[in-house]
Amino acid sequence: MKTVRLGVAGLGYWGPNIARNLAALDGVELIWCCDESVSVGRRLAPAFPTARFTTELDDLLDDGDLDAIALATPVLTHAALAERVLAAGKHCFVEKPLARSVLDAERVLAAAERAGRVLMVGHLLEYHPGVAKLKEIADSGELGDIHYIYSNRLNLGKLRADENALWSLGAHDVSVVLHLAQEEPVEVEAHGESYMRAGIEDVVFCFLRFESGRAAHLHLSWLDPHKERRFTVVGSRRMATFDDMALEGKVTVYDKGFDEEAGSYGEYITRSGDIWSPRVPNREPLKLECEHFVECVRTGATPVTDGLSGLRVVRVLERLQERLDASRLERGATV
Template sequence: MSEFRDVRTAMVGCGYWGANLLRNFASLSDLRVACDLSPAVRAKVAAQYPGARVTDSYESVLADPEVQAVVLATPAPAHADMAVQALEAGKHVFVEKPLALSVADAERMVRAADEGGRILMVGHLLEYHPAVEHIKEMITSGELGDVYYAYSQRLNLGKLRSDENALWSLAPHDISILLYLMDEEPEEVTASGQAFLQSDIEDVVFVTLRFPSGRIAHVHVSWLDPHKERRLTVVGSRKMVVFNDMDPREKVRVFDKGLDRRAPAPAPAGLPEPVLFAPRDGDIVSPRIGGHEPLAIECAEFLRAVVTGNPPRSDGRDGLRVVRVLERAQEALAAGRLAYAGAPA
């Protein structure tokens, strides 16, 4: 039995992704209410979870004194207002990524959580992936050496959205991982992209982050690609590591590769000594990564925070940091649109 069985939860938005959250919170907590606007979804949920009250009224969820925590898997434009309403009603809140669609809204959500003394958590799922945690430990321990740069690819053909572009739909995953691994916020964010299928809704986006430490990171997201990729590469001075979430067996591969300094031959008088590097091509190792489902780990983290009062890893401030990056990238995309529109024919 789950150690969080006494936490009384409500699931709001039980469709495509909400169904996965619903499954986990029904398993881990005391699911009291399931809320969705679709009659078909409500009928399905009622049959699957007969112990939960099923409703289409969010107001009834907020008014229910039995509900301690609300889980929101609603469209992104609704996140801020619905989360603030729940926090002001005295509920703890888990909200799917992105936390909000603007820094102002994300700050409003964090402020509401602080003022109410409630937990606010965002669903940065991959921060809880055992593979990402393993890479974090490699960086912290110094096994990778000095981290130089990282790049990620999150690509597929479809699923298109009309209420957000590929940046806001896909990049929160990779940006949240990069900020977690780098343990710093970027000082510069640039982005470019293109809307091929829907006007002003970019299908493909490239984002570059430059950090105060000198590290850089690149994020490539797309709904319009022949490959289904979920890959992150981190390059260090000692080793390099690749996280391939599409590989069912070898999620992480560590490459003992690099360029090592070697002592140069004495330079002729009056000339600087050359800096020489010798390539190193060592073993490729695939460490064993725990098989726990990241979503179950994430949901348990939220429930643990509700019980203990200790902030989760992906708390509201973590969500705010990611939204800051996304907003700056969106501003760069908008500027690129204007520049493109103003280009001579």
């Protein structure tokens, strides 16, 4: 098995988790860690004894022995840094979202194409065993025709100064909705409110309509008394949920719906049958995501969340942001 030599750039909130998972994989050497803060490097160095620490990304780009770089830097830097990584001939993992605009995302895809290197976007929930089970159930036809999907991603905090709830929280949910629906919306709408900081929405409500007739609704907020991370899929026969906060029964199927009453003329009666929870493997999604990236680097396979997948998410987020801006103008608020 070919040893894959990796580096991680960005060691703030999430970067150390990526580094930890990569360093623990068989056939992987974590040889570089990069962060602009010297003190961060000093604090984390004992946890990653095989890695060299630097404040300069160029040190990683100039290392001919380095195969790939994982970027966990601030969102506004994702596209530009990913372009540099790919131009240096390195495979690139970039945290979600891929970019803050479709134009920037398309440039990263073009750089990956020119370099002939793997580009993978860290849409973590698509590797969650619970989401995989929910998609398996939906795709099997067990729920019937899918009518609509809705998600709640709520908590009290953390307040952001550089991005609103749509971009901070919605990147997760948009990726899962697109993953489940397997199509992009033909219509989007978004409304939000800024209560804690002017111009930065703390709560956002999104609506998506698809050509198939399916619909989706997202409730995103870091100003809420509840901590929820839940998706619900409503079908013509049954319904199912994925609740990431549940300790057990993360995926639940409900035999609920409407049945046409025998001998009636189009009248329906409600059905409330069994409720059950299929087994969901207890594996860390981030470990699965990192394993997948390394395997793609090793074999040249296309990642599940490749550049095109990341571009689709950015395209929907950008359209939702446009509607969010328009809704502000309509009520006389500042964009």
